[in-house]
Amino acid sequence: MSDAAILVEDMGKRFGDIVAVDGVSLEVPPGTVLGLLGPNGAGKTTTVRVLTTILRPDSGRATVLGYDVVTQPDAVRTSIGLAGQYAAVDGNLTGRENLRMVGRLTHQRKPLIAPRADELLERFGLAGAADRPVRTYSGGMRRRLDLAAALVHKPPVLFLDEPTTGLDPRGRNDLWAVIGELVADGMTLLLTTQYLQEAERLADRIMVIDGGRVIAEGTAGELKQTLGNTIIEVRLAGAADAERAKGRLEAVGAAEMLDDGRTVAVTVVDAGRAVVEAVRTLDTAGLTPEWLTVREPTLDDVFLQLTGHKAEEPAPGQDAKPAGGRTKRGAA
């Protein structure tokens, strides 16, 4: 028996011919945050749906706080909150009415329902809009209300399915701050995201998932270290120079032209010596860069190296079909 708050063992789920999740195992210790990182159609949402008792797995098992999602669904439901990319709140109801409805439906004691709704509205900066119908809310406000709705019954475990997909940078920052507070309060959190920055910022551990399988796992730092590399970026004045520089820099490390057509990114192992070598190589060739930077790889780089495609693009040959086989609702 494990002490994990969330435990998944070799879980599989398919929809007809599409294998959505292909033997995923994961473990989230209490009070920690696991980020499930992957592109559309990677199997993130399906995993969350199984863990929140919305879908039954075809194989393997999953437990939340030790309760089996298949045989003890009500125990799981009492222990979890779910918020996601669809902002599942009723547009016709006010913010306050939405939270009170969830209070009733989670079977809270009657005198606690109204104060809990007020407390959450206050905490999420929605007190001023509490009595307006939700359809008048901005996208960021809806997401905050959705998150508040997931917390009405004070669940110890929270699932956030792409919480900031489709939000503008400000809405995203606001939501990150709110989620950060929950984490600081000791909540166990499983977060799915397509945004590498989001996983890096919020998660203790990151699991990279692609095509229904886990392809890497670790802290953000470990993931970068596994790939063990530093990136030197060199920008030249023009495309011709850049091409020439790329050819020369191949000698230093794997060189790649970035989208702007005049910046070369060189992935190297021994950063200090590589920089000296790169500068010397460029100088010998009579090339003077506009600028040169040395940086840690971002998770974007990690993802590209692990999967051979960018995080925002679906895996080759994989259509980005969501769970259930219906069209993805309002996804970015």
Added chain:
Amino acid sequence: MSVTTYGAGGDTLAHRSRIGWAIQDAIAVAHRNLIGLFRVPTTLVFSTIQPVIFVLMFRYVFGGSIQIEGYRYVDYLMAGIFVQTVTFGSINTGIGLAEDLSKGLIERFRSLAMARSAVLAGRTLADAVRNLIVIVLMVTVGFMVGFRVHTSVLGLLGAVALMLLFGFAMSWVMALIGLSTGNAEAAQAASFPLMAVLVFASNAFVQTRTMPGPLRAYAEHQPVTAAVDGVRALLNGGPTAGKVLVSIAWSLGIVAVFAPLAVRRYRRAA
């Protein structure tokens, strides 16, 4: 049997029997749907416009050339209109559920430890309330165009109860369709042919005896005809008990078949 509580937050949970929760959850959902109904009254308005047009059309355009033995046509017609109204009104159940599904609300409800039947029961209950409002409006319209009750106030109340029961039963059929299609437009499109076959191939507007053999056989043995017969008898008099019982049997039968199917579909919808 009382429900065991789990996890943290157990101290904030209320205690009640399983049936008690199912009822409480259904009322909470119905309450939510009724708030929506009154805050966005356009659905209510559109639920009424169509039957009013039917009343005017059949009363004044076709009515003059339709002879029904033993009835003034307006009295014959209004029973059909009432049943037609609740039958078409049940499409709203399917549309509402399809919208909840496409907006992710059903997903949220399914992640909560609430009764599995509550979302559907709450929706069908709220739609019964909506039907009641529309029926009151249609009875008023009926009185304005010359319709009269020939039995008693009790007859009228019984007729309204019978309409509500039939509308409730049809709501479960539409719930299944709404959950199966998963979007509002598709739910509406999928319901219409069924509605047409039920409402027009019936005795709602004309007598079935002028219909050709096979159609007549169908029209005389289908639930809308049974409901119209019951309502018509309660409003106009004549032999009543048997007709009312047949209609109640149809309605209960429809609920018995379609409610479990719809709940099963709900459990799987995602």
